[in-house]
Structure formats: structure tokens, C-alpha cells
Amino acid sequence: MYDLLLTNVRPMGRSETNLLVRNGRIAGFGPAPVDPTLPVVAGEGRIVLPALVEAHTHLDKSLLGLPWHRNQVGPRLIDKIENERFVRRNLPIDPGQQSMRQALLAVSHGTTHIRSHVDIDTEVGLGGVEGVLATRNALAGIVGIDLVAFPQSGLLIRPGTLALMEDALRRGVETVGGLDPCAIDRDPKGHLDTIFALADRFSGNVDIHLHEPGEMGVFSMELIIERTRALGMAGRVMISHAFCLGMPDPTVVDPLIAALAEAGVAVCTMATLSRPVPAVKRLMQAGVTVCAGSDGIRDTWGPYGNADMLERAMFVGLRNNLRQDDDLEIALATCTTEGAKALGLPDYGLEPGCAANLLLVAAETLAEAVAQRPSPRLVVRCGRVVADGGQVRWGGPS
Amino acid sequence: MYDLLLTNVRPMGRSETNLLVRNGRIAGFGPAPVDPTLPVVAGEGRIVLPALVEAHTHLDKSLLGLPWHRNQVGPRLIDKIENERFVRRNLPIDPGQQSMRQALLAVSHGTTHIRSHVDIDTEVGLGGVEGVLATRNALAGIVGIDLVAFPQSGLLIRPGTLALMEDALRRGVETVGGLDPCAIDRDPKGHLDTIFALADRFSGNVDIHLHEPGEMGVFSMELIIERTRALGMAGRVMISHAFCLGMPDPTVVDPLIAALAEAGVAVCTMATLSRPVPAVKRLMQAGVTVCAGSDGIRDTWGPYGNADMLERAMFVGLRNNLRQDDDLEIALATCTTEGAKALGLPDYGLEPGCAANLLLVAAETLAEAVAQRPSPRLVVRCGRVVADGGQVRWGGPS
Numbered sequence: 110m111y112d113l114l115l116t117n118v119r120p121m122g123r124s125e126t127n128l129l130v131r132n133g134r135i136a137g138f139g140p141a142p143v144d145p146t147l148p149v150v151a152g153e154g155r156i157v158l159p160a161l162v163e164a165h166t167h168l169d170k171s172l173l174g175l176p177w178h179r180n181q182v183g184p185r186l187i188d189k190i191e192n193e194r195f196v197r198r199n200l201p202i203d204p205g206q207q208s209m210r211q212a213l214l215a216v217s218h219g220t221t222h223i224r225s226h227v228d229i230d231t232e233v234g235l236g237g238v239e240g241v242l243a244t245r246n247a248l249a250g251i252v253g254i255d256l257v258a259f260p261q262s263g264l265l266i267r268p269g270t271l272a273l274m275e276d277a278l279r280r281g282v283e284t285v286g287g288l289d290p291c292a293i294d295r296d297p298k299g300h301l302d303t304i305f306a307l308a309d310r311f312s313g314n315v316d317i318h319l320h321e322p323g324e325m326g327v328f329s330m331e332l333i334i335e336r337t338r339a340l341g342m343a344g345r346v347m348i349s350h351a352f353c354l355g356m357p358d359p360t361v362v363d364p365l366i367a368a369l370a371e372a373g374v375a376v377c378t379m380a381t382l383s384r385p386v387p388a389v390k391r392l393m394q395a396g397v398t399v400c401a402g403s404d405g406i407r408d409t410w411g412p413y414g415n416a417d418m419l420e421r422a423m424f425v426g427l428r429n430n431l432r433q434d435d436d437l438e439i440a441l442a443t444c445t446t447e448g449a450k451a452l453g454l455p456d457y458g459l460e461p462g463c464a465a466n467l468l469l470v471a472a473e474t475l476a477e478a479v480a481q482r483p484s485p486r487l488v489v490r491c492g493r494v495v496a497d498g499g500q501v502r503w504g505g506p507s
Numbered sequence: 508m509y510d511l512l513l514t515n516v517r518p519m520g521r522s523e524t525n526l527l528v529r530n531g532r533i534a535g536f537g538p539a540p541v542d543p544t545l546p547v548v549a550g551e552g553r554i555v556l557p558a559l560v561e562a563h564t565h566l567d568k569s570l571l572g573l574p575w576h577r578n579q580v581g582p583r584l585i586d587k588i589e590n591e592r593f594v595r596r597n598l599p600i601d602p603g604q605q606s607m608r609q610a611l612l613a614v615s616h617g618t619t620h621i622r623s624h625v626d627i628d629t630e631v632g633l634g635g636v637e638g639v640l641a642t643r644n645a646l647a648g649i650v651g652i653d654l655v656a657f658p659q660s661g662l663l664i665r666p667g668t669l670a671l672m673e674d675a676l677r678r679g680v681e682t683v684g685g686l687d688p689c690a691i692d693r694d695p696k697g698h699l700d701t702i703f704a705l706a707d708r709f710s711g712n713v714d715i716h717l718h719e720p721g722e723m724g725v726f727s728m729e730l731i732i733e734r735t736r737a738l739g740m741a742g743r744v745m746i747s748h749a750f751c752l753g754m755p756d757p758t759v760v761d762p763l764i765a766a767l768a769e770a771g772v773a774v775c776t777m778a779t780l781s782r783p784v785p786a787v788k789r790l791m792q793a794g795v796t797v798c799a800g801s802d803g804i805r806d807t808w809g810p811y812g813n814a815d816m817l818e819r820a821m822f823v824g825l826r827n828n829l830r831q832d833d834d835l836e837i838a839l840a841t842c843t844t845e846g847a848k849a850l851g852l853p854d855y856g857l858e859p860g861c862a863a864n865l866l867l868v869a870a871e872t873l874a875e876a877v878a879q880r881p882s883p884r885l886v887v888r889c890g891r892v893v894a895d896g897g898q899v900r901w902g903g904p905s
Contacts, residue, residue: 177871180831382780383828411830412878413821423811430781432809434577473575480810 110134111148111492113465114141118152120459122475125154130465133491137461150487150494152469156478158441159458160221160466160488161418162448165316165349165377165402168208168225168244168254169237172407175202180412186292186320190262193409194232204240208254211406211416212244213503216252217496218417219468219486223252224402224452226259226286226316229277231269238277251495251503255452257316259286264303265294271303278311287317290329297329305336308345314453316347316377322385326353327361334372343373347451349402351376354392355385370396375451378443379404380421380428389429390439393447400451401425401443418444419470419482426479437476465492508532509546509890511863512539516550518857520873523552528863531889535859548885548892550867554876556839557856558619558864558886559816560846563714563747563775563800566606566623566642566652567635570805573600578810584690584718588660591807592630602638606652609804609814610642611901614650615894616815617866617884621650622800622850624657624684624714627675629667636675649893649901653850655714657684662701663692669701676709685715688727695727703734706743712851714745714775720783724751725759732770741771745849747800749774752790753783768794773849776841777802778819778826787827788837791845798849799823799841816842817868817880824877835874863890 110133117125120138129136170193172178178200182192208225215223227237238256245254258277260270264287274285285308290297301317308315315337321329330353337346348369354376356362369376375398378387392399401421406414419441425431426440449457456464469487472478485498495502508531515523518536527534568591570576576598580590606623613621625635636654643652656675658668662685672683683706688695699715706713713735719727728751735744746767752774754760767774773796776785790797799819804812817839823829824838847855854862867885870876886894893900 177875179872180874181833182830184828380780382778382822382825407878412832412835412874413825415879424780427780427811430582433579434810435579437810474577476578476810477575480805481813 113489113492114147114149115152115157115467115469116141116149117154118157118469119154120157122156122472128157130492133465134456135459135461135463135465150469155469155471155487156475157459158468158470158478159445159449159463160468160490161219161444162400162452162454163215163220163223163402163416163418164400164448164451165379165404166211166223166225166416167228167405167408168211168223168241169204169227170202170405170408171207171211172202172409173207173210173214178409180409182409186289189410194230194262196409197233204237205243208241208244209247212248212252212254213501215416215418216488216501217486217499218415218419219470219488219496220416220418221252221466221488221490221495222449222452222454224255224257224284224316226257226318227282228261229258229270229273230260230262231267231273235273235276235280238280238282242281248503251490251501255284256282257284257286258282259318260288263288263293265296265299274307278307278313284314284316285311287315289319289321290332291325292321297332301332301336305340308342309340314345314347315342316349318350319348320350320352322352323356326351327356327365330365331368334368334374337372337374344453346373347375347377349377350379350381351387352381352384354387366392366395366397375400377402377451378425380424382424382428386428389425389443390431390436393439398447398451399443400448417482419478422479423482434474434476437479441475441479466490511887511890512545512547513550513555513865513867514539514547515552516555516867517552518555520554520870526555528890531863532854533857533859533861533863548867553867553869553885554873555857556866556868556876557843557847557861558866558888559617559842560798560850560852561613561618561621561800561814561816562798562846562849563777563802564609564621564623564814565625565803565806566609566621566639567602567625568600568803568806569605569609570600570807571605571608571612576807578807580807584687587808592628592660594807595631602635603641606639606642607645610646610650610652611899613814613816614886614899615884615897616813616817617868617886617894618814618816619650619864619886619888619893620847620850620852622653622655622682622714624655624716625680626659627656627668627671628658628660629665629671633671633674633678636678636680640679646901649888649899653682654680655682655684656680658686661686661691663694663697672705676705676711682712682714683709685713687717687719688730689723690719695730699730699734703738706740707738712743712745713740714747716748717746718748718750720750721754724749725754725763728763729766732766732772735770735772742851744771745773745775747775748777748779749785750779750782752785764790764793764795773798775800775849776823778822780822780826784826787823787841788829788834791837796845796849797841798846815880817876820877821880832872832874835877839873839877864888
């Protein structure tokens with residue numbers, strides 16, 4: 110935990126001030142104290158934001174740093190799942206090394222908290238979980254990493270997976286993952302009862318990949334909401350992707366949004382460009398917490414992605430046709446405050462007392478920061494500069 | 508016109524060779540000649556591509572380099588049109604200066620040819636055209652600029668506009684623009700007859716903004732195809748946006764695509780994230796030329812855009828769900844060869860004899876170049892380095 114003085118920064122794009130950090134927390138704003146021992150960063154008029162939150166990625170299976178993988182994957186979801194297991198058999202991927210690479214890249218862009226789904230299946234076992242846990246420990250000084258035990262290849266259709274997920278939860282994984290209860294596991298009641306029972310037993314969270322389109326997705330979402338209510342899990346359940354909320358029929362979607370808000374179920378969007386997506390502003394206005402994620406970064410699913418959550422905010426803006434400055438701030442919120450709320454991060458923000466996890470970026474306004482994603486960035490974690498100009502500093506004490 | 512030797516470059520990502528330029532044109536590949544007077548660029552294994560083609564932008568009205576414009580524009584197309592004219596009255600925008608700024612930014616990213624629509628209306632008159640023509644002349648040594656006389660505020664509904672468009676064509680503008688013949692001008696036959704007659708008289712091209720959705724857009728597109736056929740204008744007509752081609756009903760869309768191919772009408776997509784868009788791969792497979800554009804860059808319509816056509820190729824890929832390496836090359840083609848074909852650029856490509864307009868980018872494969880948009884870039888125009896590492900060199904003789 111560190112002390113730091115940031116001079117001439119503009120909190121959330123407002124007028125210039127100084128930001129004092131004491132013992133890793135924001136102590137206050139205003140006149141700079143006279144203290145020659147205090148490390149100083151010259152803000153030079155840059156905007157200071159609370160650091161970015163990556164609410165949905167897959168640290169264990171990025172191909173970053175490996176020779177280019179020629180992608181020939183088929184069009185269906187199941188093609189991508191099968192292809193991934195096949196490629197892994199032939200192209201050893203070290204989840205420890207790969208998660209380290211992606212986490213460092215994320216920090217370089219300004220992210221200091223990541224929720225990572227980690228594949229668990231009867232082939233990879235807990236290899237992914239062990240690798241990402243090792244990265245979490247190694248990088249504890251610069252980035253927080255939450256893990257989701259994710260049955261990517263199915264849960265009920267792949268016997269043995271449930272026991273592995275229990276093991277993962279015993280080792281410190283905090284969230285139970287799920288995946289398309291109808292489309293993949295073919296048993297929505299069975300899949301969701303199993304997942305929620307596990308979360309209940311371990312006092313964990315739930316985070317479910319829901320790619321299911323249209324009325325099928327709506328049905329699964331209703332089942333998720335029912336279980337969240339029944340178990341009193343408001344604030345601990347997230348639905349990722351939630352493509353069915355992109356349906357054009359408001360008579361179906363509007364009551365569903367209201368139910369999500371009432372049950373305290375959050376939604377995580379990737380602003381996927383080629384699929385219907387939840388309408389971010391509409392959901393937020395209805396009281397649903399809406400965060401954002403990169404999804405996979407340069408993996409066997411596709412070659413895209415750079416782990417920059419300011420770029421993801423731009424995608425959220427473009428995908429949702431947000432053009433007004435006020436609306437771009439909504440897009441930014443999905444990658445900052447809403448992410449923190451959805452992941453239950455304590456002490457997040459720019460208020461005195463909050464953890465000093467900060468991003469400095471040269472932009473005139475928040476809208477410019479989103480639309481133009483300026484570099485270089487300066488990133489602070491608990492009062493220490495952990496990245497500057499794309500270079501991550503993590504050799505120091507943590 | 509210049510000589511140049513590029514050593515150790517990989518044409519289109521293939522194996523390393525040397526590329527010799529003589530008198531501004533590609534002379535050949537292979538062993539480097541012994542000629543100490545030859546300027547040399549060390550390729551260092553980078554990919555060499557034909558330079559990028561920006562097929563649709565609005566150079567006259569970017570706000571680049573101006574104080575941040577707080578956007579409060581309404582949701583409808585007509586809101587954006589009216590808002591723009593309103594803002595312009597209160598925020599003088601110099602089309603010469605603004606087009607210069609955007610063109611230089613485009614070159615820095617690797618674009619050496621731009622088609623720019625330029626607003627013509629009874630308020631701005633030919634001010635935009637004059638400004639962009641001045642930029643075209645000033646930058647002739649580093650970038651080619653085509654102009655479209657664009658009746659942004661309507662043609663028939665705004666008397667006086669037609670005479671201004673005629674003036675623009677007399678001053679060297681080569682393409683006649685149009686805009687939503689039903690939705691804006693309220694007279695599809697009148698609008699299109701006027702535009703095509705003008706193009707016929709001046710032996711010009713036609714490029715029509717068609718935002719009209721669904722069946723209305725289909726109807727307008729049919730009228731455009733009919734006139735293209737009747738006047739023998741195959742290869743000289745483009746439809747920009749063409750959102751109606753994003754309709755989900757193949758019984759409507761498939762015959763329309765076939766008719767576009769047969770009539771020789773090209774389509775320009777921006778891969779707009781928040782609207783239905785043409786399915787790029789399907790159109791190309793049917794024989795339609797499909798190019799891509801940035802549309803407006805940081806203007807009163809919205810704050811997005813950076814004039815990087817490699818990033819636009821990524822948008823095309825993501826929006827069309829292109830994941831296989833071969834498919835990412837299709838996305839790249841919209842910003843290279845297809846753009847050149849649509850704009851009728853002579854001598855475009857990497858064949859001996861082609862103009863030496865080139866982009867060097869450090870990537871393992873073409874797919875990586877699209878998905879990751881690496882920087883820095885090195886840009887060659889007619890055998891001379893015109894941009895390197897984001898810095899444009901245009902002070903030299905042209």
C-alpha cells in the first residue's frame with residue numbers, strides 16, 4: 110500500500126485538481142501537501158478515471174504470444190467448442206503463461222480488475238484453474254482476478270465435470286459458471302438447479318453464458334431469475350451475452366428487463382457486433398446493472414481483441430448507437446462503475462476512502478476518451494504506478 | 508515519381524523478398540539490384556500490402572483538431588442533418604483546413620486514396636467543394652482524393668442545390684451524389700432521374716447514400732439498378748450504406764444482390780454497428796464489388812472514427828462474423844482491392860507495373876494485420892515514403 114500525489118488531474122473530466130493517495134487509498138483532492146518524500150506523478154491536465162473493470166474474459170485460453178493460429182473454425186457454437194478442445198490437444202497452451210500474458214496486456218491498457226471464466230472439462234481438468242490461480246497470485250500487486258468455474262464443454266452432458274467444478278470452488282474459485290442450459294446441456298432445469306445448488310453450498314456467485322437466441326433464451330433467463338429469487342441471491346448472479354435481450358419485440362423484452370432489475374440479476378455485454386445484443390441504456394434506465402467484457406482475446410474462437418476496456422466502451426457505444434456525450438458516459442460506465450457493482454468490488458471509485466486504482470488518459474472529455482481511446486495510459490493500483498506508456502511494472506513489492 | 512528498394516518484405520504475407528520501385532511503379536520482386544543511389548527501406552520481414560483505400564468519408568466536415576464538440580444530436584437521420592447545418596452556423600468549420608487534417612491522418616494510417624462526399628446546399632454553397640479541392644491539390648503528392656457532390660440537405664426539397672451541383676461538376680468534381688430518394692427527397696423518381704441525368708451529362712459517376720430500411724430501401728435500390736442499366740453505367744454507380752441489404756429475408760435480398768451484380772452496381776459498407784448491414788462475403792460471392800469506408804470522422808454526427816482503414820477492415824470482419832483467416836482476407840479486400848475496383852483506380856495492386864502505393868505493417872499474417880491493426884505503419888506513395896510511425900512527410904516535391 111502506497112502514498113502518491115497526482116498533480117493537475119481532471120477527475121472524470123472535470124476541472125484540474127491534485128489527488129492525494131495515502132496508504133493505497135484516495136485521501137482527498139485539492140491543494141498538494143508539502144511532503145518531499147511523496148512520490149509525484151504530473152497529471153498535466155489528463156483525465157483521471159477509476160481503473161477499468163474487465164467483467165468477462167477467458168484468461169486461460171488466449172493465444173497471445175504464440176505463433177499465429179490459422180483459424181478454420183466452423184460457424185456454429187458447438188463447432189467452436191469442439192474445435193477448441195481439438196486444437197488444445199495438438200497445440201499445448203499453458204494456462205499459467207497465457208493468463209499472465211493477457212492480464213499484463215489488460216493492465217497496460219488500464220484494467221486493474223478482471224473476472225475470468227476458466228474452462229473446466231474432463232480433458233483439461235483443473236489445469237486451467239491452476240494456471241489462472243498462479244497468475245492471480247503472481248500479479249496480486251497489480252491486478253485483481255476473480256475466477257469463474259466454467260463448464261465450456263457442457264456440465265450434465267459431460268459426466269465428471271461437476272466434481273471438477275466442486276474441486277475448483279474448494280481451491281478458491283468464487284463463481285460458478287454455466288452455459289446455455291437448453292442449447293448445450295439440453296436440460297435447462299437440471300443444468301440450472303445443479304449450478305445454483307453449487308453456488309448456494311459454497312456461498313459463491315453465479316455467472317452464466319447465455320448465447321441462446323429468441324424465445325429459448327427468454328425461457329432460460331426466466332429460469333435463472335426464478336432461482337435467483339428463490340435462493341435470495343440478488344446481486345450475486347450475472348448473465349453474460351444475454352443475446353435474447355436483443356430481440357426486437359418490446360412486449361417480450363420489457364417485462365424481462367423489469368424482472369432482471371427486480372431480481373438483482375446483472376447483465377454483461379460484449380457489444381458483440383454480429384449478434385443481437387442487450388440495449389445497454391434501456392437496461393440501465395430500468396435499474397439493471399450492465400457491465401462489459403472483452404470475451405476471448407485472440408484465441409481459437411477468433412483472432413480479434415486486445416484487452417483494452419476503453420476500446421470495449423467504444424464498441425458498447427457504437428453497437429448501441431450512443432452518440433451524445435452523456436450517452437458515451439453510459440458506455441464508459443459499463444467498463445468502470447457498473448463493472449465494479451456487478452463484481453461486488455469494495456471501495457471502487459474516485460471518492461475519498463476508495464482504493465487508489467486509477468487510469469490517467471489524455472483526453473478533453475470522457476466522450477473523447479471513449480471514442481478515441483487515447484494512448485499512452487498511466488495506470489495506478491493501490492497508489493503505485495503499475496503501467497505507463499504500455500509498459501507494465503510488476504517487479505516491485507506487492 | 509521515385510525509385511525505391513524495399514528489402515525483406517512479405518507481399519500479402521507470403522515469404523520474404525525484395526520489392527523494387529522504378530519511376531513510381533513496382534518494377535519487380537527478387538534479388539536486390541546493386542545500385543548505391545537507390546533509396547532503401549528495410550522491410551525487416553514486415554508484410555507489404557497495396558495501400559489502403561477509403562471509399563466513403565466526409566473530409567469537409569470533420570471536427571478534428573477543434574475543441575471538443577459536445578454532441579446532443581437527436582436520434583433521427585433528419586435530426587443529424589438539421590443539427591449539422593445549425594452547428595455550422597455557430598461553429599465555423601473551414602473545409603480546407605478540416606479536410607487537410609483528416610487526409611493527413613488517413614495517410615498516416617496507410618491510406619493513399621480517398622473518396623470524399625462533400626456537402627452542397629444553399630447555405631454552404633460550394634465552400635466545402637472549394638476547400639476539399641484545395642486540399643486535393645496541396646496533397647496531390649501523397650494521396651489521391653476523389654470528390655462527390657453530395658446534396659446532404661436534400662436535392663429537390665431544397666431548390667438551388669441542383670445548380671450548385673452542376674457548378675461543382677464543372678470545377679472538377681467527378682461523382683454525383685444522392686441521398687435517400689424516398690425518405691429525404693420524398694420523390695424517388697424525381698431524385699434519381701435528376702442525379703443520373705447529371706452524371707450522364709458530365710460523364711460522371713454516381714454514389715448514393717441509401718440509409719432507407721427494408722422494403723423502402725429495396726424499392727429505391729431497384730430504381731437505381733434500372734437507371735444504371737438504361738444508361739449503360741455499369742462500373743460507375745455505387746450505393747453507400749445499403750442498409751436494406753441487411754434484411755433477414757433471403758427471398759427479397761438474394762434477387763436484389765443478383766441484380767446488383769448483373770448491373771455492375773458496387774456497394775460501400777461502413778460495417779455500421781447499430782444497423783442492419785450488407786453481408787459482405789455473400790455479396791462478393793455473388794459478384795458484387797464491395798468496398799468500405801469510415802463515413803464521418805469525429806463530426807457533428809458522432810465522436811467516433813480515426814480514419815484507419817485497417818481498423819475499418821476489422822469492423823467489417825467483426826460485423827460480418829468473419830473468423831477464419833481466409834474470411835479476414837475478404838474483410839481486408841474491402842479496404843484494398845475492392846475499393847480500388849469500385850473507384851476505378853488504374854494500376855492498383857502489387858503486380859509489376861502497378862503504382863507503388865504501399866503499406867508496410869508488422870504482422871505475421873493478413874488476418875493478424877486486420878484483427879490487431881498493428882502500428883507503426885510505413886506508407887509509400889509512388890515510390891516515396893510519405894508516412895512512417897504516424898508522421899506524414901508531405902513537404903517534399905510532388
